[in-house]
Amino acid sequence: MAAALAAAKFATWPWQHWAAAQPDALALTEGERWWNWDDVAREVERYAAGLVAQGVKPDHLVAIVAPNSIQLVWLLLAVMRVGARSVGLNPKSSPPELAAQLRRLDCDFLWTPAPISEISARYSAIELRTSDAALPIDIDWQPERPLTLTLTSGSTGAPKAVVHAARTHLASAQGLLTQMDYQTDDCWLLSLPLFHISGMAILWRWLYRGARLRVADAGTLNRALLQVTHASLVPTQLQRLLAAHPDECVDGRSDSASETATPGFALPEFALKEVLLGGAMIPVSLTEQAEQAGIRCWCGYGMTEMASTVTAKRADGRAGVGMLLPHRELTIRDGEIYVRGETLALGYYRQRHIEPLSAQAWFATKDLAHWEAGELVIHGRADNMFISGGENVQPESIEQVLLAHPEVTQAIVLPIADPEYGQRPVALIQTKTATTPLSEPFTQALKAYMAAQVTAFRRPVHYLKLPEHLSGGGIKISRRKLADWLAHQPLD
Numbered sequence: 001m002a003a004a005l006a007a008a009k010f011a012t013w014p015w016q017h018w019a020a021a022q023p024d025a026l027a028l029t030e031g032e033r034w035w036n037w038d039d040v041a042r043e044v045e046r047y048a049a050g051l052v053a054q055g056v057k058p059d060h061l062v063a064i065v066a067p068n069s070i071q072l073v074w075l076l077l078a079v080m081r082v083g084a085r086s087v088g089l090n091p092k093s094s095p096p097e098l099a100a101q102l103r104r105l106d107c108d109f110l111w112t113p114a115p116i117s118e119i120s121a122r123y124s125a126i127e128l129r130t131s132d133a134a135l136p137i138d139i140d141w142q143p144e145r146p147l148t149l150t151l152t153s154g155s156t157g158a159p160k161a162v163v164h165a166a167r168t169h170l171a172s173a174q175g176l177l178t179q180m181d182y183q184t185d186d187c188w189l190l191s192l193p194l195f196h197i198s199g200m201a202i203l204w205r206w207l208y209r210g211a212r213l214r215v216a217d218a219g220t221l222n223r224a225l226l227q228v229t230h231a232s233l234v235p236t237q238l239q240r241l242l243a244a245h246p247d248e249c250v251d252g253r254s255d256s257a258s259e260t261a262t263p264g265f266a267l268p269e270f271a272l273k274e275v276l277l278g279g280a281m282i283p284v285s286l287t288e289q290a291e292q293a294g295i296r297c298w299c300g301y302g303m304t305e306m307a308s309t310v311t312a313k314r315a316d317g318r319a320g321v322g323m324l325l326p327h328r329e330l331t332i333r334d335g336e337i338y339v340r341g342e343t344l345a346l347g348y349y350r351q352r353h354i355e356p357l358s359a360q361a362w363f364a365t366k367d368l369a370h371w372e373a374g375e376l377v378i379h380g381r382a383d384n385m386f387i388s389g390g391e392n393v394q395p396e397s398i399e400q401v402l403l404a405h406p407e408v409t410q411a412i413v414l415p416i417a418d419p420e421y422g423q424r425p426v427a428l429i430q431t432k433t434a435t436t437p438l439s440e441p442f443t444q445a446l447k448a449y450m451a452a453q454v455t456a457f458r459r460p461v462h463y464l465k466l467p468e469h470l471s472g473g474g475i476k477i478s479r480r481k482l483a484d485w486l487a488h489q490p491l492d
């Protein structure tokens with residue numbers, strides 16, 4: 001019921017609601033340009049009219065292959081406004097991967113900032129353009145209407161297209177914001193890609209709160225982090241920020257606060273104060289460093305099917321990922337997490353139809369966990385587990401130990417075939433120093449460290465440098481792609 005109230009807060013589209021409630025309040029920014037809520041509402045109408053003029057109709061599916069940009073934000077809002085649906089694809093995917101995804105989706109239109117060889121010509125391309133023509137846009141605000149498709153990570157197989165409505169997105173936003181302090185005068189950085197549920201969740205927190213959103217590309221991310229109060233980051237991004245700006249993040253303001261912006265507005269002064277971390281095991285040393293810099297760090301557990309975060313807490317060095325947020329339900333059966341609630345997706349998009357996630361009331365996540373002192377403790381994915389010498393090995397538990405080492409910033413453990421044990425673990429790691437390959441003294445020291453921490457069958461038999469081209473392309477690292485890479489590496 002409370003989650004229904006999250007959607008009931010709006011009698012019309014959220015941007016129209018805020019345009020009526022606080023038309024002059026700053027809402028959206030990219031670089032030195034700002035738009036207030038009245039600007040946002042008017043621009044969405046103009047872009048929506050531009051889509052209608054190109055033949056986009058209710059329930060059409062618009063596929064988007066693009067990195068974050070202000071244009072992408074306008075497009076997503078305009079697609080919603082005309083009652084159509086959008087699905088984002090990772091622009092770093094290869095042309096064959098994109099072609100396969102587009103075939104499965106059977107989209108009506110495609111939008112990319114620039115044509116993609118061998119793909120764009122096969123689909124009806126649309127342009128992002130405005131129109132001032134008085135074209136009828138008859139779709140009213142309907143919280144239950146399917147609006148967004150988000151592909152799952154596909155780390156162990158073909159990704160699925162998860163369908164969410166405004167209601168599920170708003171329930172997700174409201175639940176998290178009972179914990180995180182994001183007010184109308186605050187600014188959240190769109191720091192994660194909108195083709196991922198974590199990026200989409202940022203957009204809906206902004207729409208729910210009526211606060212401020214800053215859009216930045218990857219090249220200006222560190223600078224933009226000095227111009228906001230909130231950000232969603234993976235651990236590597238936070239580490240790079242602290243290393244690049246050790247002083248500017250501490251109880252101060254960035255130099256950019258004195259820059260001029262849209263005529264009539266002065267850029268407000270911001271200091272980063274809260275960060276939501278996700279996407280990987282989080283090193284305790286990293287969150288401690290951030291907290292010393294005045295940045296409150298939050299961690300949690302979430303998934304695409306639940307519109308992002310399910311549990312959350314202030315990072316405290318303990319293994320748990322927090323308590324259940326409002327509008328979510330969670331139970332554990334035989335060690336596996338099952339979820340349901342107001343944030344649960346409408347279903348999977350298959351052959352132009354939306355099919356239920358499960359025949360059961362509860363959705364089986366394949367994540368393994370237990371409750372400890374009121375917190376959820378994640379063991380890992382059931383489909384990541386392997387057997388070594390007759391023993392079950394959960395790679396995430398080994399990764400957690402590796403990340404406790406002061407020099408390790410990222411770790412992924414994968415199995416390799418072994419004639420005696422069946423399978424043995426191999427560790428792919430990223431360190432504070434960029435040596436490639438890992439030095440022999442460091443490798444030996446790491447082996448000694450692990451020998452003191454874990455039993456023999458859980459100790460990696462090889463340590464390799466995590467390949468850079470597979471470590472920074474998204475929120476989650478694809479274990480499948482890393483396994484393919486590992487299969488071609490010479491191991492002694």
